[in-house]
Amino acid sequence: MSNPVFDLLISARWMITVEQDGEILEDHALAINNGTIVALLTPSESAAATAKQHVRLDNHVLMPGLINLHGHSAMTLLRGLADDKALMDWLSNHIWPAEGRHVRDEFVFDGALIAMAEMIRGGTTTINDMYFYHGAMARAGLAAGMRTFVGASILEFPTNYANNADEYISRALDERREFLGEELITFTLAPHAPYTVADDTFRKVVMLAEEQDMLIHCHIHESAGEISDSMRDHHQRPLARLKALGLLSPRLIAAHMVHLSDDEIELAARHGISVAHNPSSNMKLASGIARIPQLLAGGVNVGIGTDGAASNNKLDMLAETRMAALLAKVGAMDPTAVPAATAIRMATLNGAQALGIADKVGSIKVGKQADLIAIDLATVETAPVFDPISHVVYAAGREQVSHVWVKGQALMAQRQLKTLDEAQLIASGRSWRERILAGDQNA
Template sequence: MSQAQFDSLIFARWMITVETDGEILENHAIALKDGRIAVILPAAEARQLVADEVIELDRHVLMPGLINLHGHSAMTLLRGLADDKALMDWLNNHIWPAEGRHVRDEFVFDGSLIAMAEMLRGGTTTINDMYFYHGAVARAGLSSGMRTFVGCSILEFPTNYGVNADDYIAKGMAERREFLGEERITFTLAPHAPYTVSDDTFRKVVTLAEQEDMLIHCHIHETADEVAGSIEQHHQRPLARLQQLGMLSPRLVAAHMVHLNDEEIELVARHGVSIAHNPTSNMKLASGIAPVQKLLAAGVNVGVGTDGAASNNKLDMLAETRMSALLAKVGTLDPTAVPAATAIRMATLNGAKALGIDDQVGSIKAGKQADLIAVDLATIETAPTFDPVSHIVYAAGREQVTHTWVAGECLLKDRVLTRLNLADLLAKGEDWRGRILAKGE
């Protein structure tokens, strides 16, 4: 018997590489070895290779895993709790009080696990998270197998987790040390927003990020009220203030960035800032339409995020990718704005670039880690298939994702999670529903 050359050999009807916009390889295969893509070649040639496992996906698109560039995973447990409200009403009068009553380590771990199960079933392989009890988020990432960026939230006011900004930073850095060396876990600094963080704290974050080589993740220019409040309090718009504080750099992942003028677009392009576009959350909270077409035209790296399930209400990156394309078109009255191939790049390789891992994931390329998903297009909802790229963005649903791999490990196989037990997670969700209702909203 021949000794296997590879761990897995995956044959697919179509392959969207994202190496070049719109590139589709038909009837190709990839060979995986030690969690990486070893070789990509036509199916006929691949039949000569020997692997421990052979996977036939003759109805499917194989593509890079989706990268959720902005989320609050644990807030899955608050899904649907306070809908149809403006952002500050939603936060001040509903979400923050509910968090004060319930958010602890157990809440964050259970909520994050439920979120990660949902995301893996929808083709998301990486989450850039921002919440509290960061060790719980990291443990959930390790349990699920998802590539997890753990954002250490920083605010000036007390919560269950910390008493002030220095306390948040100290606790976050201590928890980071516990997980150093875990390949799929990366900690980031996450000052919440310009309206909840002081100048001194922003300066500390910038210094610490440079010293520890960490990314920064922050809500910025989400609403018109935020911008107006900054002008009233600081006599300048948030981005101008953040520029003076040294926050604008390639380290920064700026979430939302809805309300930008042309000068600010040029500013973020010049400083290499990446943006996490959250179209559904922005629409649901009536925050506005981000100028994605202008940002991309200016050379700004724009990825896609879901935000939390409390403001979306689902963690569906295929839906967000579709919405990114459609919202750009209606926002500009230009049907050519953000074509399907661009939307896919935003949800994959652009997200990887924002997180500094585009040399490892985000596209199908020999040598990269095998963060991959398979989407079944042989369903009535996607029949017939003329253009797989178009179908992934405009027609396919997350229920058509059949396989999800992270670093070559299959975490979803034929729609079944391989590490997580759905029945257990559903029971956890029901238990938390009872607890939350017992204490009131």
Template structure:
């Protein structure tokens, strides 16, 4: 007798990510209570499962939901505010002053909702975020029913959110206590960057990370100026400073890591650290091209992020996957560097591993959460299709994403959001634009 389940999704192709490079034709995925029960040939599914809901994706690839390993979601409300400027000019003279005037709980909640809607329509099911007012971010994720890791941001200088590093940590940990137990939410410690954090505060972060088993999410070696300033102020490069302070461990997610020496790459590999690669933001801010090929060859786990809409200006993970593969080839002059299947793994399983969630998400295996996205490949722009995995990286765009599930719940159905109102989000974004201008 067939087993009764919640959902059976049949697709032309399923790319499970594990095993690497596999593409299953005419297969179905069985879901019950938010988890994957089985993947099996579609012809065999009716004999095994009786589904309350059946979904037929006859022209689609079904794959794990994309994992955005680095974002400042609420900064969607600052999209395009100060373009074509160097990083520190952009931060010091435009972004930080705007944030000082505007960033409060409501700004973060509404800006994060706008970002989550954009990400969902691009196939993202999990985001690793870093911003002020983490409670507002948590509420936005719960409203959208989306999975997220929430950074407990730490700085030394005062903002409207907190007065000093101790206050940031206290408020962040209080937020973690408030939302502890929410199945779709997790937390990281998020000291902003070596140039905004003291040795003493880094020491506290390391202790808390070890005690609470929380990842550390930090901007690192993003620009040449960051390294010059570190040599001037601390007489060592930032990564060497963090190494001496005990931050290098499997808990560390280094964001950007553009300017690395061979020794520094070796340190990251030796200590099991992770890197969040943000190719478009790195290019737009003229920070440089990260040595992704060398990191991967050394054994460093590299995931992919969008950074913020203020520095990208899109939260488009399919575009970031394509850019990751192309930049690696251009930088090494080797066409085989970061092939399509590896680029997809970086945006799914590698991101999950960095967050300590690879037991739950990042690939399609029985027992894992049903975090999925479906991408249509029968449009003019994707015809003909010889290799679906290649198409996902080099041909498809976020406009081809039709359906998204998180923990078995469909959050995008035929391009329509099911938990968020797109028109309302656009209207609120316009209202915030007027506040920014004033």
């Protein structure tokens, strides 16, 4: 019997599977058919294998694609518009007014495409987003070929998108129907935060999440001010309020979760919620240092996000993974807190678990879909290589990501985008800069 001919064979110097912390396979290969990993081949087996396409990565790490567990992709068009501000000043006096002047369907589509190009070039294969004009975000995800979770923002106050909470929800569900059946597109319910969403709306979100089998994505415990305001307005901390409203469950992805007591960490673990840790955004907005070692030790699933480019200002998951490891060490005053292998798992498999797709992606395993990235370590910045896992977290930069695949489709090869036109996106960014500046001057 002749050997099978695979659609795609990827052989690599090192392979980080993330199936087990610290597992590195040397000189192995992945065989892929119809976007799914069908075989993990030893050096001798890969030498005898045949494929329609064979990608040889002689100096590279091959690993699961990075999962950005919290972002606002369209806000790329507001990158650098209002820096070095406190959170509520930044939102109330700069970001929300700018969004009111400019955010429409076209803004979201163009901004999301720029964000996705940046994320792909940095090794991100999945984005868990939260914004408005959800159809535009979904279309951008399909155009880029990224696995896209479209967070349907819900607020009590009016924006260009809707006038009240009921209208946000109604429009989001209408837009969701258009993309049912698209494997790479998943809609989530995204009540913005406890300080912008009322009790009745949270109850409705919980009910709809159960009825429609949807995840919930919400900013929670991001700043000390949020907690003090909750004590003033509701006589309890936000997480306690959300528990009483039924929001705490494995469906919930809680973004930030910076200010937590020991009891709240135990509460998060007991209810199976996932945390999206955003280290750079938390530092830039001076929100604080999240208690990541304690969350992990307590059994809470923690992934990593970039937040939006307006508050980071990079959508660089490799940088966030490094920052997550380093910030945990200094926050705990413990150099063993969040080792490199743990940080990689947070950026991959933990994110997949939070999104309910750990059976499909997040690690290298036969039967999972081929969401993969390659990182070239044959550079002076990463020479010599003693430990590829350490290098991915502490030494490599996003410019060393050479290849990106989602479901076996190449989104980037040899640093060249395959689904998006980089020059066109740069021109789009320049055009939006002029429009935003002109709008601000006329405000």
